[in-house]
Amino acid sequence: ELSKWRPEVVELWEKCSVPEAIDKETFQKSFIRHVNTTLARSIYNVDNFSAYQATAHAVRDRLIQRWNETQQIHTERDQKRVYYLSLEFLLGRSLDNALLNLGLKDAFGEGVKELGFKMEDILGQEVDAALGNGGLGRLAACYMDSLATLCYPAWGYGVRYTYGIFQQKIVDGYQDEFPDYWLNFDNPWELPRVDIVVDVKFGGHVNKITEGDTVRHEWVGGETVQAVAYDVPIPGYGVKNCINIRLWSSKPRRKFDLGKFNAGEYDQAVQEQMKAEFLTAVLYPNDNHMVGKELRLKQQYFWVAASLYDMWVEVRRFKKSQRDWNEFPDQVAIQLNDTHPTLAIVELQRILVDEERLGWDEAWEIVTNTFAFTNHTVLPEAMEKWPVPTMSQLLPRHIQIIFDLNLFFLQKVEKFAPGDRDFLARLSIIEESTPQYVRMAHLAIVGSHRVNGVAKLHSKLIKETIFKDFVRFYGPDKFENKTNGITPRRWLHQANPKLSELISETLGHKDWLKDLSLLKKLEESVNDKEFRRRWIAVKHSNKVRLADYIRDVMDIDVNPNALFDVQVKRIHEYKRQFMNILGVIHHYNNIKSMSPEKMRNVVPRVVIFGGKAAPGYYIAKLVIKLINSVASVVNKDTNIQDLLKVIFIPDYNVSVAEIIVPASDISQHISTAGTEASGTSNMKFVLNGGLILGTVDGANIEIHEEIGDDNIFMFGHLAEQVEDLRYAHRYRDVTMDPHLNAVIKDIESGSFGEARIFAPLINTLTFGKDYYLISDDFGSYLDAQKLVEEAYKNEKDWAKKSILCTANMGKFSSDRAIKEYAESIWGTVPVEV
Ligand code: KOT
Known part of the structure; x- marks a missing residue:
């Protein structure tokens, strides 16, 4: 105006x-x-x-x-907007990205x-801005880059944690955690909006008010915490569009209780303040694992309530224009990044019914047409569920709404399958245990019009396993696949400037950065000797850069001519870093047993690990200790002539990944089949001309489809075999793979330090019934590693494979993924500045 x-x-x-x-x-x-x-x-x-x-x-x-x-x-x-609700945004550094x-x-x-x-x-x-744990948070960051680049009217909403993911140090081979003081210096990448403040309420009680023949509910009392907005600008590539991530920080509503302060009770006076500020103090450091802490639930509601209110401000503008409420889903799409923001569904229903006085069914129609839900994991321990008593205390009105929603939902289920009580119990939003629990995934499915998995196999598995009953009830069309993607701007152009340059020069343009399928044309240069020479030279210089980094932070020299064999990701049993290090021990023992002549045939290898273990995840932390123990033995063994080095790079994060990814020859993505929903680092490595060694799991399968048999090393059992194999371990006598058995005996003999330290880890294979099937896959894993070694000896063929990898990665751009979401879930169109 x-x-x-x-x-x-x-x-x-x-x-x-x-x-x-x-x-x-x-x-x-x-x-x-x-x-x-x-x-x-x-x-x-x-x-x-x-x-x-x-x-x-x-x-x-x-x-x-x-x-x-x-x-x-x-x-x-005033086009339809999309709001991406994510409790994690793993942005990394911003300067280089913004400049590019x-x-x-x-x-x-x-x-x-x-x-x-x-x-x-x-x-x-x-x-680094490290407001995330791993894949889920980094995916959100890649998606913001694509949303900006493709000019969608989109916003992200998240939490401004005072401390991001902890800093990892390795002390005596063990992981030690330190706070991530990322805000200790001024943060130029955020715009504090001290004027944008939302009151968020917890606790209190609900009044039931009868007016004539209508009943309404009023949520009163309780404590109030304020949410202050901090805006993080996300620039698109090669466009003027710059979108926003709004992060909420908590602060107390009143500064001090002055009465108490004046009475000399200073500590009590600051207590309320400290409690409120603590709400957004720290990111929970668990990946693929649910931790049932009340504070985490408070974080979730705090963030969701502030974000919805903020969207509401937009909606008021919308209301002024006299449009009907039913048009709300034509104006707003909300994507739930896993179940963490599921309370948004309940909050919107509460606003529409209690505050806007819409009828229940009319409100619910609006809600379900607004939300869509992405599932990122099938691991049972990651499924969010909250005790009903905790929720009743914190959110008394929300728990009523959840029970009402469940009642109406189950009435429909009952009509669909009359008398099938088991079916009803399985679908219920409430788990009927003592205490009762709210199943957040069920709530998210019931409250959304679309549910998606993050890779083909994963989307198929959720339909056949965890959400099977919902598919029967709703029909299959509510469930879709949206295979993950990564942004080529950060993961090739920024992280690997030399390769980016070579590609642009060869193709004669930079358009591939906005249309990754154009890389396909690189195939035509695969037989060009000079091109291959330059391709190899780029990889070599990236390996030198990584070797320099390793020398700087660890004071260890590695040979950049060796095969760089990398596994970097969160440490988790299902990801099987344990299998990798057991394979390393096998390889080491093998070399030690060789004659000098035979040794000459061995390809020198540097095995590189990196990743954080959740601080409370004992077994994962033992895996780190074992890797470091093996490293200290192998790295000083002069008998093996530098044929093997083992490196655990501390404090793996986004900016360290930007050095590691371009330098890998082979990287490992070796989860037990059916456990890794997608994986996204697999895409990063292959895009940078690194080959992968992987199981038939997650996005590995689609990468295989795109790049072809000759350019990938796949091994191991298939997802459909896993159940039977586990059954066999549990109820029959399964003999351990003989090579694995030899390695275990070696550890138990004390070759890598005191054996008793590793007993709990080794027990996961024996008493633990080898839940992740290391024994079942070990033989084919070693065979695949042999194939890798043989292939690497042929420099020319390896270079061809490497080029073909990059050339065929078009599908895995996050631009493709975001277009699919926009077209089939959100119904949003680009608005270019
Ligand atoms: C689950 C609960 C809490 C925190 C994180 C998770 C989580 C992370 N669930 N799935 N992920 C990963 O998400 C990535 C992006 O979709 C996937 O590539 C990866 O396979 C998941 O493990």
Whole structure:
């Protein structure tokens, strides 16, 4: 509304807000202005960190301009919006990404160089934004990049944790955890919105009010915590669009209880304040595992309530325009990233029924047409369920709504399958145990119009196992597959600039960064010797970069000509890092038994591990200890002539991944079949010309389909065999694989330190009935490793495989995934700035 300003004011405003052209000189001016004013420093005390801050602020200025323009246009156009609700956004660093997406890298690089700095040093100063555990959080980050690049009117909503995922240190071979102080220095990538504050309520009670023949409910009393918004701009690549992730931080509603403060009870006075701030203090460090802590449930409701209220502000604008409430789902799509935000379903129903006074059924129709739910795991221990008593205490009105929803839902189920009480009990949102539990996945399915898995096999498995009964009730059409994807901007262009350059030069364009299927044309160069030479040279220089990193942080020298064999991901039994290290021991013993002549045939190998274990996950932590114990024996054994090195890189995170991924020759994705929903690092490695060694699981299967038999090493039992194999372990005498048995005996003899330390780990294979089927897959795993070694000896063929890997990865761009979501679930269209 410009009418309130005099025309001269509008004119002056417009004249002054013409964005500056951005080139080297304007950047340098901006850099120095930020050093002088934002940082209050000068040429006399500007170090690399200040240079990083100044550069970041210069970029931030541009991001904000784009952010404003994008939000303005999206408001004007009033197209359907999508809101991505995720408790995790694993963004990593922002500077390099923003420079590349805005096309400023070269100008700014030149600019800082002339000012006496190296861009590399500046980029290295940034701490990761690590507000996530692993795949699920990183997927959310990749999806935001694609939503921005494809110009969708989209927002992310999340939590601004004071501490992200813990920092991992290795002490005496064991994992130690330290707080992640990522906000200790100013964070230039967020815009604090101190004026955007939402009251979120917990506890209290519900009044039932009868007015004539209608009954309504009023939720009163309880404690209130305030949610403050922090906005994180996400720039698209090669477009002006810049979307937003709004992160909520908790703060107390009142500063101090002044009465208590004046009475000298200082500690009590600050108590309320501390309690409120604690709500968003820390990210729960569990991947694929549910932890039933009340504080976690509070985090979930806090975030969901603030986000819905915030969308509500948009909706009020929508209400003013006199549109019917039924049109709400035509304006808003909400995607639930796993069950963590499921309370949003209940909250929207509460708002519509209690506050907007809509009829129950009409409200529910709106709710279910608004939400869609993504499932990311079939592991039983990851399924969220909350005790009814806890929920009743914290959210007394919500638990009533959940029970009512369940009642109406079960009435329909009863009509569908009359008298089938087991069916009813299996589908119920409430688990009838003592105490009762709310099954969040059931609530998410019932409250959504679409449910999706994250890879073909996973989507098939959820329909056949955990959600089978729902498929019978709703029919199959409610359930879809959306195979995950990764952003080629960060995972190739940014992480692997040399390969990106070579690809662009070969293809003669950079369009592949926005249409990854164009990589296919690289196939035509596979027989070009000079191209292959350059391809190999890029891989080698990336291996040198990783070797330098390993020397810097671990003081160990590795040979960049060796085969780099990598497994980096969260440490979990189902991911079977244990099998990998057992294979390493087998390989080590094998080399030791060889004559010098035979040794000459062995390909030198560097086996690289990385990943965090949840702090309370004892067995996973023992796996880390075993890897480090094996490393300390192998790495100092001079008898094996540097044919084998074992490296555990500490504190694996997004920016470390950006160094590791481009440097791998072979990477391992070896989960027990049927357990890894998709995996996304598998896609990153293959996109960077790294081959993979994998089981028939998750997205490995679709990668195999795309790149072909010759360019992947697959092994192991299939998902459909797992049940029978487990049954056999449980009820029959299964003899352990003989090679595995020999390795276990070796550990038990003390070859890698005190054997008793590893007993609980080894027990998972014996008393634990080898739940993850390591014994069943060990033989084929070793065979596959032999094939890898033989293939690597042929440099020319290996280079061809590597090129064909990259060339055939088009499908795995997150752009493809996001288009599928937009077209078949959200019904949103792009709005380009
Ligand atoms: C579950 C509960 C809490 C925290 C994390 C999870 C979780 C993570 N569930 N699935 N994931 C991973 O999600 C990735 C993205 O879809 C998948 O690629 C990966 O296979 C899942 O393990």
